[in-house]
Amino acid sequence: MTVLSLWHAIGGPYPERPPLAQSVDADLAIIGGGFAGLSTALHAAEKGLSVVLLEAEIIAWGATGRNAGFVVPNFAKKDPDHITAELGADRGERLIRFASGSADLVFDLIRRHEIDCQAEQSGWIQPAHSAAAFAKVRSRAAQWASRGRTAVVMDGAETERVTGATGYVGSWTDRSGGVLDPVAYARGLANAAEATGARIFERSPVTAISRASDGYLLTTAQGTVRAGKVFIATNAYGGDLQPGLARTYFPLRVFQIATDPLPREIRTRLLPGNQSVSDTRRNLFTFRFDAANRLISGGMHVFGPGAERRVPRAIHRRLATMLGLTDLPPIAHAWSGMAAVEPDFLPHLVDLGPGLIAGFACNGRGIALTTALGRELTAWATGTPASALPIPFAPPTEIPFHGLLRHAPNMLLPWSMLRDRLDEVRIAKRQDNVPLSGS
Numbered sequence: 001m002t003v004l005s006l007w008h009a010i011g012g013p014y015p016e017r018p019p020l021a022q023s024v025d026a027d028l029a030i031i032g033g034g035f036a037g038l039s040t041a042l043h044a045a046e047k048g049l050s051v052v053l054l055e056a057e058i059i060a061w062g063a064t065g066r067n068a069g070f071v072v073p074n075f076a077k078k079d080p081d082h083i084t085a086e087l088g089a090d091r092g093e094r095l096i097r098f099a100s101g102s103a104d105l106v107f108d109l110i111r112r113h114e115i116d117c118q119a120e121q122s123g124w125i126q127p128a129h130s131a132a133a134f135a136k137v138r139s140r141a142a143q144w145a146s147r148g149r150t151a152v153v154m155d156g157a158e159t160e161r162v163t164g165a166t167g168y169v170g171s172w173t174d175r176s177g178g179v180l181d182p183v184a185y186a187r188g189l190a191n192a193a194e195a196t197g198a199r200i201f202e203r204s205p206v207t208a209i210s211r212a213s214d215g216y217l218l219t220t221a222q223g224t225v226r227a228g229k230v231f232i233a234t235n236a237y238g239g240d241l242q243p244g245l246a247r248t249y250f251p252l253r254v255f256q257i258a259t260d261p262l263p264r265e266i267r268t269r270l271l272p273g274n275q276s277v278s279d280t281r282r283n284l285f286t287f288r289f290d291a292a293n294r295l296i297s298g299g300m301h302v303f304g305p306g307a308e309r310r311v312p313r314a315i316h317r318r319l320a321t322m323l324g325l326t327d328l329p330p331i332a333h334a335w336s337g338m339a340a341v342e343p344d345f346l347p348h349l350v351d352l353g354p355g356l357i358a359g360f361a362c363n364g365r366g367i368a369l370t371t372a373l374g375r376e377l378t379a380w381a382t383g384t385p386a387s388a389l390p391i392p393f394a395p396p397t398e399i400p401f402h403g404l405l406r407h408a409p410n411m412l413l414p415w416s417m418l419r420d421r422l423d424e425v426r427i428a429k430r431q432d433n434v435p436l437s438g439s
């Protein structure tokens with residue numbers, strides 16, 4: 001059997017739920033057993049709806065089981081001021097509030113349902129790799145702090161003390177973020193949803209969605225679901241289930257590695273507070289530890305053959321260089337997954353017809369946001385119009401020239417790396433030009 005990720009490998013025996021093999025009715029049918037689908041199933045079942053969730057493979061088979069487990073309660077690339085400028089003050093502030101409480105929601109669910117998933121609300125740190133990036137980071141922290149977040153700015157020395165990484169100009173941290181084991185979290189959500197009354201079927205790919213008199217009919221190989229409302233939560237794994245949907249986002253392949261466990265003396269120097277770290281580089285540098293002291297990091301790939309072998313090795317080399325670890329233990333696990341990235345990097349609900357919605361809150365940073373999406377969708381499933389939810393809701397907007405542009409994030413990576421390098425050279429030059437005291 002293929003091991004999908006570190007988390008699946010350490011997850012232990014997993015009793016699969018049987019595939020759908022009959023015709024069933026539900027108020028709400030959900031397609032996809034990742035965080036978005038599972039959180040929706042749990043919240044909707046808690047509201048008393050009858051819920052059926054169909055997963056093509058196993059729970060957490062998609063990005064949910066392949067991510068790094070960083071819990072981050074904000075948006076990739078977009079700050080609150082961008083959002084209010086784009087969406088207007090009212091809609092913007094509602095979307096900001098949606099994100100703002102998303103990490104607290106994750107850790108509350110974990111506590112409430114006693115999910116054993118290495119969860120620690122230890123904070124998420126974003127170190128700045130240049131002076132310009134630090135100015136942005138300070139402004140970002142101020143924007144979130146003015147909305148009640150526990151956003152703390154640290155200078156370079158404090159950043160080094162907290163992370164163990166050198167060379168950063170400063171950083172900010174949102175203390176509501178943290179770390180978890182995503183597969184254990186997803187399995188816990190699935191168990192909680194079932195305990196609340198939701199029905200979950202694995203190895204049950206939906207092959208067709210058709211209109212029925214009172215809603216929709218979903219077809220799988222051996223069964224059907226008739227449901228009043230349908231939520232498509234397939235992220236970048238939906239294929240052509242719904243024509244055109246795959247052309248509304250960029251499918252971004254992200255690689256991850258986990259090393260063998262690090263010795264205790266190094267572990268106490270690096271991230272003693274056990275936070276997750278993603279820096280400001282365009283070619284993002286990330287790291288965290290798991291409970292066994294494995295160091296986890298990720299990266300993207302530039303096109304070319306052999307990415308499966310090449311990219312994990314490059315991530316390992318970068319990890320060793322960035323953290324000054326000449327004797328970094330070897331790679332124990334390497335894997336990759338697909339993230340759906342929206343052109344504006346914001347969560348979206350896609351209007352596919354009365355009672356039929358697709359939801360995307362991934363953008364490569366979706367543990368907290370897709371969990372929160374599930375709670376919001378429950379309001380829709382119980383009668384609130386989708387247009388009244390805090391997440392932008394519109395018919396599908398296909399990205400022009402998608403066949404070509406879908407590769408843009410990979411094609412632009414060398415350019416991003418070059419710009420990061422220029423930032424680093426500028427910093428090094430500035431440090432060289434600082435007069436030595438007494439000279």
Ligand SMILES: Cc1cc2nc3c(=O)[nH]c(=O)nc-3n(C[C@H](O)[C@H](O)[C@H](O)COP(=O)(O)OP(=O)(O)OC[C@H]3O[C@@H](n4cnc5c(N)ncnc54)[C@H](O)[C@@H]3O)c2cc1C
Nearest residue numbers: 032034035036056062063064067068070206235337366367
């Ligand atoms: C490598 C990687 C690292 C990441 N790291 C982080 C991180 O550290 N922190 C963070 O916050 N976010 C991270 N993300 C993003 C995060 O993992 C996603 O935002 C989140 O898991 C998306 O959940 P989802 O439920 O929307 O989709 P997915 O988890 O992708 O689930 C979609 C599911 O739909 C199923 N499906 C597809 N078609 C059908 C069908 N026809 N019938 C039935 N089922 C179907 C698939 O099998 C799949 O299980 C990362 C993503 C990747 C790829």
